[in-house]
Amino acid sequence: MKLMLHYTLKNKGLLFFNFICVFGFILIELGLPTLLSQMIDVGVANNDDAYIKKIGITMLVVVIVGVLMNVSLGYFMTRITTNVTASIRQDLFVKIQNYSHNEYEQLGVSSLITRVTNDAYQIMLFMQNFLRTGFMTPMMFIASLYMVMRTSGSLGTYVLLALPFLLIGVVAIAGFSNPLSRKQQSNLDRINNILRENLSGLRVIRAFVNEHFEEKRFGKVNDAYEKSSKNLFRLMSSAQPGFFFLFNIVMAYIIWQGSVQIDAGTLEVGNLIAFIEYIFHALFSFMLFSTIFMMYPRAAVSANRIQEAMDTLPIIENKENGVTKTETEGYLAFDDVTFAYPGHAESPVIRDASFTASPGETVAFIGSTGSGKSTLIQLIPRLYDVSEGEILVDGVDVRDYDIDALRKKIGFIPQSAVLFSGTIRDNLRYGKEDATDAELEEALDVAQATEFVSELSDGLDTQIAEGGSNFSGGQKQRLAIARAVVRRPAIYIFDDSFSALDFATDAKVRERINEETTDATVLIVAQRVSTIMNADRIIVLNEGNIVGEGTHEELLKTSSVYYDIASSQLSKEELGQ
Numbered sequence: 001m002k003l004m005l006h007y008t009l010k011n012k013g014l015l016f017f018n019f020i021c022v023f024g025f026i027l028i029e030l031g032l033p034t035l036l037s038q039m040i041d042v043g044v045a046n047n048d049d050a051y052i053k054k055i056g057i058t059m060l061v062v063v064i065v066g067v068l069m070n071v072s073l074g075y076f077m078t079r080i081t082t083n084v085t086a087s088i089r090q091d092l093f094v095k096i097q098n099y100s101h102n103e104y105e106q107l108g109v110s111s112l113i114t115r116v117t118n119d120a121y122q123i124m125l126f127m128q129n130f131l132r133t134g135f136m137t138p139m140m141f142i143a144s145l146y147m148v149m150r151t152s153g154s155l156g157t158y159v160l161l162a163l164p165f166l167l168i169g170v171v172a173i174a175g176f177s178n179p180l181s182r183k184q185q186s187n188l189d190r191i192n193n194i195l196r197e198n199l200s201g202l203r204v205i206r207a208f209v210n211e212h213f214e215e216k217r218f219g220k221v222n223d224a225y226e227k228s229s230k231n232l233f234r235l236m237s238s239a240q241p242g243f244f245f246l247f248n249i250v251m252a253y254i255i256w257q258g259s260v261q262i263d264a265g266t267l268e269v270g271n272l273i274a275f276i277e278y279i280f281h282a283l284f285s286f287m288l289f290s291t292i293f294m295m296y297p298r299a300a301v302s303a304n305r306i307q308e309a310m311d312t313l314p315i316i317e318n319k320e321n322g323v324t325k326t327e328t329e330g331y332l333a334f335d336d337v338t339f340a341y342p343g344h345a346e347s348p349v350i351r352d353a354s355f356t357a358s359p360g361e362t363v364a365f366i367g368s369t370g371s372g373k374s375t376l377i378q379l380i381p382r383l384y385d386v387s388e389g390e391i392l393v394d395g396v397d398v399r400d401y402d403i404d405a406l407r408k409k410i411g412f413i414p415q416s417a418v419l420f421s422g423t424i425r426d427n428l429r430y431g432k433e434d435a436t437d438a439e440l441e442e443a444l445d446v447a448q449a450t451e452f453v454s455e456l457s458d459g460l461d462t463q464i465a466e467g468g469s470n471f472s473g474g475q476k477q478r479l480a481i482a483r484a485v486v487r488r489p490a491i492y493i494f495d496d497s498f499s500a501l502d503f504a505t506d507a508k509v510r511e512r513i514n515e516e517t518t519d520a521t522v523l524i525v526a527q528r529v530s531t532i533m534n535a536d537r538i539i540v541l542n543e544g545n546i547v548g549e550g551t552h553e554e555l556l557k558t559s560s561v562y563y564d565i566a567s568s569q570l571s572k573e574e575l576g577q
Ligand SMILES: Nc1ncnc2c1ncn2[C@@H]1O[C@H](COP(=O)(O)OP(=O)(O)OP(=O)(O)O)[C@@H](O)[C@H]1O
Pocket: 341, 344, 349, 367, 368, 369, 370, 371, 372, 373, 374, 375, 376, 527
């Protein structure tokens, strides 16, 4: 409720007009039966044609104004609803953008997608109803009830007697629907999760002929979603016939009692007709409001899920007034760095790591799989924060930087190349918004991508399909390298970014990078010794510890771990034996 209220109150002007329209509409709806009763009891009873005509014209004008009020209400309600949901979606998106890896893992990517899309949609549905019905019905109910009691207190008592039963029904249904709504939304998260995995892993599924298994897996969560939805909808739809039943009983009883009073001469026909209209309005308002009341738990579950995502604080916080400028560019130092993933404090993945890297230097990292190479380099752009020790970039602790300024110093090329939908040009400019075509072509040349891009009929304007699926792994990697080169950062970080390139291309790309990055600091993580053997310095990692540091030749002599890796990949000649 807090979330919906907060965003709704941002539209105070529109809310005011929404309220005016509701109020006007109610006055008109309740004025009509009064006019009708006057027409019957005064005009018709006295055969006064002029009076009937006068009231008739007044009623026509009132009806037209009522229609205009209703149309305007629709307009204001729609504007508020769309404003509110668009703002929620936008703010949530911005919030998610600022999450660190930890929060993505904690809340789950699929769940975050459901929150931005379906949960926001649930709120929109609720708001649409609330701003019209939720505003109108309480006022209509109270005003109608007042008119009911004013027209005939004795008949009105029957209406009052029926109310507690209606109230108990509504509260009970709202109570039952809350856990069912929560279950339904979390089942939707699971559907989204499987769908995402399936669509992105389609090739693997086909290669392993596992379509049937996946169908069964999806079927299971789909059934669970269907079951929770069925239970919820069954509960909601059972409420309406129940209310209508009670509604009709009250109406029938009142018409019967009203006829008895007319017979006895204590009630006039016009009054009974107006009375029935008022009861209709009162009970119908109650019923409509109860629908809102029953819809609320569902919207509240969605609002809570969005609120939870909004309230989640990223563990990586941007320092206020953080450092934006430094005297030098590209100096890196790890000082006794220990790191454990959040929630795994007892088993650090990096232990007491210390090393330096300077502009013009290429420092490589090698080690067995799982030794902590990717983790170590992710600490530099603060994708995670160190648990102990410090990382200095140009003499400043990375935690003391303005995070954007820090990341602008770095060109990060991750293990699996990520391309965005759009053209090749758009993707390359991701590194530098105002890069000229000449700069883009230069970067493509460094990444050895000129040839395949120029062979494409649309060249730089070629559209990249979702996930870059219209390019090979090696082509994607080269485009990702070019994107980083466009930025001309002070520090390049290649996280196993040459793995999908053949040996010749790998060598050419590195040669060109060496030529182009004479002033930059280059960090390369690799599995292939041939990729890093020419680096100025190689750091050997083993189970999170730095167990060797030096040139290829030095390490062959001093590090048994390095020697084992190298001897498993290189020939005796290459090993110099
Ligand atoms: N998000 C995470 N949460 C918890 N543990 C993680 C996470 N990511 C990695 N790890 C663990 O950290 C250790 C180091 O992983 P890392 O990816 O840094 O190794 P690596 O040397 O880069 O491996 P590879 O060469 O296979 O890419 C592994 O034991 C891994 O299970």
